[in-house]
Amino acid sequence: MSTVEPGTPCWADLATPDLADAKRFYPQLFGWTGRVSPEPEAGGYTVFLKGGRAVAGAGPPATPDQVPIWSTYVATDDADLAATRVEAAGGQVVVAPFDVLDQGRMAVLADPAGAVFSVWQPMAMRGAELFNVPGAMCWNELVSPDPEGAKEFYALVFGWQPEDQQVGSITYTGWRCGARVVAGMMPPLAELPADLPAYWSVYFSVEDADATAARAAELGGTILVPPRDNPAGRTAALRDPQGALFSITALS
Structure with missing residues (x-):
């Protein structure tokens, strides 16, 4: 599996209230297949694959009122430090750093103008396995x-x-x-x-x-x-x- 350098976008996922429809729409659009996380606490989180390699994800919204959104994840060596830097630079910690099972540690952050992004400190899951080809x-x-x-x-x-x-x-x-x-x-x-x-x-x-x-x-x-x-x-x-x-x- 490829390793993405810190400071580089490494993953994207969709938060959506209709995960079933997302699993219809995107595979038909991009030729993806879906692999649903077996852990009950993952809420049906689905990793989309292109040619058997992970390219993106989709899951339920974090809160009931969250609008459907694609999120960019930036690789980091230290999600907690990134969150501290965001606050010091005038941004907002939307969701404080937390572990995603054994996959990695992440935080949801926002810049001063309100643009939301996430950071990903990899553990078992490094990020996308395919970039810059159709469907990735x-x-x-x-x-x-x-x-x-x-x-x-x-x-x-x-x-x-x-x-x-x-x-x-x-x-x-x-x-x-x-x-x-x-x-x-x-x-x-x-x-x-x-x-x-x-x-x-x-x-x-x-x-x-x-x-x-x-x-x-x-x-x-x-x-x-x-x-x-x-x-x-x-x-x-x-x-x-x-x-x-x-x-x-x-x-x-």
């Missing part, structure tokens, strides 16, 4: 109305260094962690609802963005931002039938 996570992106505040915050929490570039009319930020750019940031798109708070978006690689977006709509999802070309490839923003936002990219 290929990118994680912060959409924030306060990019300058985010630059300060994530530098303090993960040591990320921002690298700005102009893409059309927007300033796009790459987050560098050591030798690699591991994630990105952009301001909110005009097409998205104006009342959306800052959020982390999870991107999955696909072979054909147009066909996948159309298939998502056929399966009961919604196309929020139709497929468009950008320097990384052809991307679209979608919602699943319960309203969870995610994105797809046909990598160029």
Whole structure:
């Protein structure tokens, strides 16, 4: 199993009130199979597999009023220290660090603009076993109305260094962690609802963005931002039938 470096997005999972429908929608969209955790306390948590390798997860919401959401997990050597750094940098500890059976230790955190993310200190489960191929996570992106505040915050929490570039009319930020750019940031798109708070978006690689977006709509999802070309490839923003936002990219 691959090991993901600290400071690098390593996993994504879906919190949804309708786990049964998620296990219908995503396998039909991405060709995933599901492996349900046998432990009763896992609440039916399902690991999605692509070609037998773990690519993402899905489970019930942490609280009854939680909106359906895809969460980005960033690898860390010390979840407790990461939570302490988040508070010191002006963020919020949404769920304090806790052990997930023997799999790892995690915490749910939020940056000062309200974007929620998680950290994962691996034990038995290291994270995703497949990246950057169709059906696997290929990118994680912060959409924030306060990019300058985010630059300060994530530098303090993960040591990320921002690298700005102009893409059309927007300033796009790459987050560098050591030798690699591991994630990105952009301001909110005009097409998205104006009342959306800052959020982390999870991107999955696909072979054909147009066909996948159309298939998502056929399966009961919604196309929020139709497929468009950008320097990384052809991307679209979608919602699943319960309203969870995610994105797809046909990598160029």
